[in-house]
Amino acid sequence: GKALPIIEQERITNFVGVPTQSWDLVNHPDFEKYDTTSLKAVGGGGAPAPAALVDKVAKSIKKGGPQLGYGMTETNAFGPGNLGKFYTDRPTSTGRAIRPMGVAVWDPATKEVLGVGEYGEIMMSGPMLIRGYWNRPDATAEAIENGWLHTGDGGYIDEEGFLFIKDRIKDMILRGGENVFCSEVEGSIYEHPAVHEVAVFGVPHERLGEEVAVAIKVTDGASLTAEDLWKFLDGKISSFKVPNHVVIMNEELPRNAAGKFLKTALRDMVASGALTPTSR
Structure with missing residues (x-):
């Protein structure tokens, strides 16, 4: 909430951060009390943005709209971007590559370039890449091929060249041979009006390998139970993607210094018993 008076007083034009920070901004109970008409764009990067956030920003920012960029330290923060009508029409896409950048999707096993709509590892090329890691030739050879x-990151490119990031490959949940992308499940849960923060993660399972778990911070003044969530998600996403373990929290989810949710910490808290989910 501290950002709102600053935006009003300083006539800030761009609000840049990870999606959770944009979500906090437009959903703050005092948002309508401040003049935010100076804002031309709200967004940033660092993680996939749920479609519900894109829609909320588009409706809340009177003279601007949502934006998203995709880059890394290794690309000098240069990468595909999405904004305006392109973004509202494709709220789950991070946009198209900008010359001279090259973006492709490779099969992680064969290293072959995949076709339209095929899922694999997202690869980048171009003059904006780093030359390598300082005094770490082995790490450089592993990262740049x-x-x-x-x-x-895992994702695909559609027929118009728009890039869709599904999840970090290492964060993807493998449940009984089925791939579960955390960002997809989070996006569906964010559509529930009682939900303020969501983090989906995997927990070990003896037979399936992993099961889907979720930690949710409920909007102040609202209520939500695991049963409510299961009913809400019924038919919205495939049954194997619906979290079997639900943690409802009254405090904010743990984050790192960049504002990203600490899913490993949540997983460890469930394993240690510090958090007790409702399970089915």
Whole structure:
């Protein structure tokens, strides 16, 4: 909430941060009390933005709209971007590549370039890439292959060249042979009006390998139970993607210094018993 008076007083034009910070801004109970008409764009990067956030920003920012960029330290923060009608029409896309950048999707096993709509690892190339890691030739060789940077992100490119990031490859939940992308599940849960913060993560399961779990911070003054969530998600996403373990929290979810949710910490808290989910 501290950002709102600053935006009004200083006539800030761009609000840049991770999606959770944009979500906090437009959903703050005092948002309508301040003049935010100076804002031309709200967004940033660092993580996929749920479609519900894109819609909320588009409706809340009177003279601007949502924006999203995708870059890494290794690309000098240069990468695909999405904004305006392109973004509201494709709220789950991070946009198209901008020359001279090259973006492709590789099969992680064969290293072959995949076709339209095929899921694999997102790769980047171009003059904006780093030359390498300082005094770490092995790490450089692992990260950059034939001029292409391994991003560690999984996704696909559609027929119009728009890039869709599904999740960090290492964060994808493998449940009984089925791939579950945390960002997709989070996006569906964010559509519930009682939900303020969401973090989906995997927990070990003896037979399936992993099961889907979620931690939710409920909007102040609202109420939500695991049963409410299961009913809400019924038919919205595939049954194997619906979290079997639900933690409802009254305090904010743990974050790192950049504002990203600490899913490993949540997973460890469930494993240690510090958090007790409702399970089915």
